[in-house]
Amino acid sequence: MPQLDPSTFAPQLFWLVVTFVLLYLAMWKIALPKIGSILQDRQERIDDDLEKAEKLKQDAEAVREAYEKTVAEGRNKAQDTIRAASEKMAAEAASQHAALTEKLNAQTAEAEARIDAAKEQALANIRTVATDVTQAAAGKLIGREISEADAEKAVASVLDEERH
């Protein structure tokens, strides 16, 4: 087995040390810092972008909150206006209703007074007509004239009887 030939050990070990140390130096001093720095740059860039996105999101959130606040305020204001208007209208309606009621009551009272007067007058007329009719009818029935006073008395007694 060629691997176990000790005479080949020295040159292999020598060149292993030389190449490995050179590779180590190349990696340590050149390649790895290069890759590391670009990876770090990229990470920073990504973090920066993420930060920016976060800030924009917060800004958008603030704008949304302001908008919602404005909308809520507007809604409250509108409700206040509606409430005030409806209260005013209710008060107006109530006052108009009261005025109308008063007017109607007055008209009713006046109409009732007029009816009472007409009734009085009608009753008075009835008495006169009844007296005339009684006088004429009695004259026809008994063949002689009866005095107006007697007729009136008779009518009054009947009417008063009716009334009581």
Next chain:
Amino acid sequence: MAAEGHGPLAQFEIKTLIPLKMGEIDVSFTNSALFMSLTLVLVTLFLVLGMRQRALIPGRWQSMAEMSYEFVANLLRDTVGNEGRKYFPFVFTLFMFILFGNMLGMIPYSFTFTSHVIVTFAMALTVFVGVTILGFVKHGLHFFSFFVPPGVSVVLWPLMIPIEIISYLSRPISLSVRLFANLTAGHTMLKVFAGFIISLGVVGGVLPFAFVVALTGLELLIAFLQAYVFTILTCFYINDALHLH
């Protein structure tokens, strides 16, 4: 020589390309060193050129470079936590070195340096020694309490402590042998079945050929998986040294 050149183990032979000496020590540039150097160049180019545009929105290549970075970074963070960041360059180098070494080895006629136990053992021993030093620096002599399993009665200590010490000391061996054996076995098997294609001819060779195709897919998976396993175990060991249990 000819028979040996086509044997299943011939692919693991170390061939000297440029003979070099440093004092008494042989430091020849071999095929193993060539693929280690290729790995060094390819990993560096892959990452440096992949990131040259520094695009905010990465292209395919940059995505792959970033993915390998984040893969290892997440692995380390999930197992060790944020204290592990200091060891990230080392863990990342380890992962990329083994991964590219394994993957380069999947190219036909190439050489897989991770299939040599001396290489994997050297890496595993580096991890083991480094982690042990880390544990002592972090916890001082209190580090020895790592060998006392929590929640075990004192009666069992004479039994448990030697077991824990043996399991700790066997870490570099299991770590290195796992990688080396997986790679060696896989490549040997590929070679053996590839040999069957030739010996069975056009008609009979269809079956081993299909098998080699399927095995190549499996070996690609293993190439990645073993790099991953080596890395995640290193992360676990670092975590043990930092947090003890």
